[in-house]
Amino acid sequence: MIALLTRDLRLALRAGGGFGLGLAFFLILAVLVPLGVGPAPATLAVIAPGILWVGALLACLLSLDRIFALDFEDGSLDLLATAPVPLEAVVSIKALAHWLTTGLPLVLISPVMGLLLFLPAEAYLWLILSLGLGTPALSVIGTFGAALTVGLKRGGLLLSLLVLPLYIPTLVFGAEVVGRGAQGLSIGTPLALLAGITFGAVALLPFASAHVLRINLR
Amino acid sequence: MLRVRDLACARGGLPLLEGVSFSLVPGQALVLRGPNGCGKTTLLRSIAGLQPMLAGQIETAPEAIAYAAHADGIKATLSVAENLQFWAAIFGTSGIDAALDQMNLRRLRDRAAQHLSAGQKRRLALARLLVTGRPVWVLDEPTVSLDAASVALFAAVVRGHLADGGVALMATHIDLHLPEAETLDLTPFRARLPERGTGGFDEAFL
Amino acid sequence: MASFWEYANPLKFMRTTDWLLPVVAVAAVVLTTVGLVWGFFFTPDDFRQGSTVKIVFLHVPAAMMAINAWVMMLIASLIWLIRRHHVSALAAKAAAPIGVTMTLIGLITGAIWGQPMWGTWWAWDPRLTSFLILFLFYLGYIALWAAIEDPDTGADLTAVLCLVGSVFALLSRYAAIFWNQGLHQGASLSLAPGTRMDWAYKAPLYICMVGFGLIFVALVLAGTRTEIRARRMKALVLRERMA
Numbered sequence A: 001m002i003a004l005l006t007r008d009l010r011l012a013l014r015a016g017g018g019f020g021l022g023l024a025f026f027l028i029l030a031v032l033v034p035l036g037v038g039p040a041p042a043t044l045a046v047i048a049p050g051i052l053w054v055g056a057l058l059a060c061l062l063s064l065d066r067i068f069a070l071d072f073e074d075g076s077l078d079l080l081a082t083a084p085v086p087l088e089a090v091v092s093i094k095a096l097a098h099w100l101t102t103g104l105p106l107v108l109i110s111p112v113m114g115l116l117l118f119l120p121a122e123a124y125l126w127l128i129l130s131l132g133l134g135t136p137a138l139s140v141i142g143t144f145g146a147a148l149t150v151g152l153k154r155g156g157l158l159l160s161l162l163v164l165p166l167y168i169p170t171l172v173f174g175a176e177v178v179g180r181g182a183q184g185l186s187i188g189t190p191l192a193l194l195a196g197i198t199f200g201a202v203a204l205l206p207f208a209s210a211h212v213l214r215i216n217l218r
Numbered sequence B: 001m002l003r004v005r006d007l008a009c010a011r012g013g014l015p016l017l018e019g020v021s022f023s024l025v026p027g028q029a030l031v032l033r034g035p036n037g038c039g040k041t042t043l044l045r046s047i048a049g050l051q052p053m054l055a056g057q058i059e060t061a062p063e064a065i066a067y068a069a070h071a072d073g074i075k076a077t078l079s080v081a082e083n084l085q086f087w088a089a090i091f092g093t094s095g096i097d098a099a100l101d102q103m104n105l106r107r108l109r110d111r112a113a114q115h116l117s118a119g120q121k122r123r124l125a126l127a128r129l130l131v132t133g134r135p136v137w138v139l140d141e142p143t144v145s146l147d148a149a150s151v152a153l154f155a156a157v158v159r160g161h162l163a164d165g166g167v168a169l170m171a172t173h174i175d176l177h178l179p180e181a182e183t184l185d186l187t188p189f190r191a192r193l194p195e196r197g198t199g200g201f202d203e204a205f206l
Numbered sequence C: 001m002a003s004f005w006e007y008a009n010p011l012k013f014m015r016t017t018d019w020l021l022p023v024v025a026v027a028a029v030v031l032t033t034v035g036l037v038w039g040f041f042f043t044p045d046d047f048r049q050g051s052t053v054k055i056v057f058l059h060v061p062a063a064m065m066a067i068n069a070w071v072m073m074l075i076a077s078l079i080w081l082i083r084r085h086h087v088s089a090l091a092a093k094a095a096a097p098i099g100v101t102m103t104l105i106g107l108i109t110g111a112i113w114g115q116p117m118w119g120t121w122w123a124w125d126p127r128l129t130s131f132l133i134l135f136l137f138y139l140g141y142i143a144l145w146a147a148i149e150d151p152d153t154g155a156d157l158t159a160v161l162c163l164v165g166s167v168f169a170l171l172s173r174y175a176a177i178f179w180n181q182g183l184h185q186g187a188s189l190s191l192a193p194g195t196r197m198d199w200a201y202k203a204p205l206y207i208c209m210v211g212f213g214l215i216f217v218a219l220v221l222a223g224t225r226t227e228i229r230a231r232r233m234k235a236l237v238l239r240e241r242m243a
Helices: A002-013 A021-037 A041-062 A066-073 A076-081 A087-116 A123-148 A155-182 A188-217 B040-047 B080-090 B097-102 B118-132 B148-163 C004-008 C010-041 C051-083 C086-118 C126-147 C151-179 C199-242
Strands: B002-011 B014-024 B029-033 B055-060 B065-068 B136-140 B167-171 B182-185
Touching (some): A021 A041, A041 A155, A155 C151, B014 B040, B014 C199, C004 C086, C086 C126
Parallel strands (some): B029 B167, B029 B182
Antiparallel strands (some): B002 B055
């Protein structure tokens, strides 16, 4: 189990692993938005929570198709499926590895992006908290999408079409936490709902992911 | 150790084989033969549990099968040792040195897998079998891209595995120089057309 | 009485729908025509909304069927996953394009209605947003079917997507309500006392709703028949290859 996690992390960090692509994308987005919207701090401060959440979501999406596609192509996925590890555990570990290489760095770098977008000072804590709580759901949901499309040609584009609607609740509650935090409103309800989605997804979706993965391997 | 009874399997909705039966006792090897597309890979994948069968039974001890496919399943950016250590950890065994020695990979231990030749990669893929510690080997074209010396090496490894009470089921076209291995030609087991019914839709889905 | 599951046999399904489909189709056309003509030409204008309100006879039945089609797909997907009846999977496949069309009709008629009423074609109101999200879920479902070559794999994967998608569609709906309390009037029809709509509207509206329901059934039956025939053709081609 830990071996799979270390292997995936090692693969992501070595050359060609694609680590950092998501981060770079996130940064580019935080630069492009002010260039498109204009430099007025007041405007940027209003849209910052939403932009940061949409940015995190798209940055996660970027690396989803790598979760299973590489293992599928070189045959390791077949071998993993016949190994004495339940496939549910394999997909959970894969989601965890994805979160550690994509979600977690996004959470850590998000205050810098907040700075670029003039996020109000009160909102930083909620930004980090909501991203920290919400990005695991993005990874788990994305893993389901990746498992669904693993054997398909032209899978990448389809993956976005399938996964993005599933991201809607996470996005709504996550951005709401930051937005309300920025206005000094109470954030209890959206935070609880965000946590609910994350825990629900982490607990249940791996079963669906493993099921569709088995179908795709046969 | 491995008993297959009346197995039928299909690929992409097309029935390929039916009525395949054989059984292997410890120390026995069976080589599957048949023309391309006759269903060797499909049969092996069914036995490995990767795809459902249409009919029949496969009896074997739980978690006894080690499967090696066409593809090597090797991570290019990991070294030979890292690749093997990963599988050793997954299968809960320890020590990759014996496997490295048996497949003559010790010199390549720390080389990244992307710098291996095709034959060396194949040897690494076969070393993985040794690392799994499982008794039933199910091998799909194990000798692809191996040179004569490596084939002999592989045959010796299989012989050692059989001597330890393991079994091996292989699909291959070349002669492995394993006189003790039996051969099963799959051609007679080709699936026949299902009976045509009344011409209605009841057999629409074959 | 014969078991319901008998109709999961493709042959039995084809035989039954041979006569059932024309009956349903004719009933659907008659009811929808009667309902729409009655609704458009023989109802009084609303004192506030004028004749614009009459688009309700298209809008509400279409919106209702957009949701019902998804529910039907969900049930059919469950039947496929649990009982492995091919007809069920193919019916779900056939329902998706109809559902997405109904969603589109609901969205477009809503925009046409909203423009004079609210002064805007579109508002990020929870109901409108939920419908747009439902539209996206339909697109994903249809795209997944289209991308997979093997029909049984396609049935399996889309069925799981439909299940997971239903949960997330529901979550999205609550998220949308939470996110923005909106403009959209409450449900126009309610069976509770103090009903807001007059019988002069309700009668043709009910007829339209039944008519749209029957249109949906007829189209699903026709679509399922087409899918069964397509499977049959595939089977025959496979036969050729085996022979």
